[in-house]
Amino acid sequence: MIICAGRNEVFPFATPIGVGLVESAINLTRQCLFDKPDYLLFIGSAGSYGEHKVFDILESKRASNIELSFLTNSSYTPLDNVLESENKFARNDTIVNSSNYISTNSELTKNFKEYGIGIENMEYFSVLQVAKQFEIPVAGIFVVTNFTDENAHEDFMKNHKVAMEKLTNYLVEKQIIK
Structure with a gap:
């Protein structure tokens, strides 16, 4: 099953699950309870912490939920904040x-690279969390639309349409969709 935010x-070939951690977790859980898929492929946009360029396409089977306050030692969590899919077929380019x-603070977000984290997407951590709970293999494919800087939203809006076309073309080239 292909899912998106x-x-x-x-996308005409993907099931939307909602935006952000909460909406996506609730809606994907509902889907899994009523009609559990054999496999989940999440597709969507991402912001780059600096290493990846706009329109780069990345595959991943790892996600984290690390808030900016963690980078400044202003918070901690007792929760497991990095997850990895057991999917043996997913490439693992970045967390x-x-x-x-x-x-939107490029000086702060460059610190994510020290933890091996390359991009951000609002939903992917909750997708992995739900997939783990239901024992569903999962992977993600992302296209970079912007950098995590003061122009993040403006660049996202400017690049979004072309990025979605590039992501769709990638899925066709990889024979994931027709």
């Missing part, structure tokens, strides 16, 4: 960080 990020907030 929704709202302005929808995808998820938060309900879009990062």
Whole structure:
């Protein structure tokens, strides 16, 4: 089953699950309870912490939920904040960080690279968490739309349409969709 966030990020071949950690967790859990898929492939956009360029396409089976306050030693969590899919077929190019907030401080977000985290997407951590709970193999494919800087939203809006086309073309080339 191919899934995506929704709202302005929808595809005719993917099921939207909602934007952010909470909506996506609730809706994907509901889907798994009523009609558990054999496999989940999450597709969507991402912001780069600096290493990856706009329109790069990345595959991942690892996600984190690390807030910016963690980087400044202003918070801690007792929860496991990095997850990895047991999927043996997914490539593992980068860890995808998820938060309900879009990062706009490039000086702070460059620190994510020290933890091996390359991009951010609002939903992916909750997708891995739900997949883990239901023992469903999962992977993600992301296209970079912006850098995590003060222009993040403006660049996301400017690049989104072309990025979604590039992501769709990638899925066709990899014979994931027709």
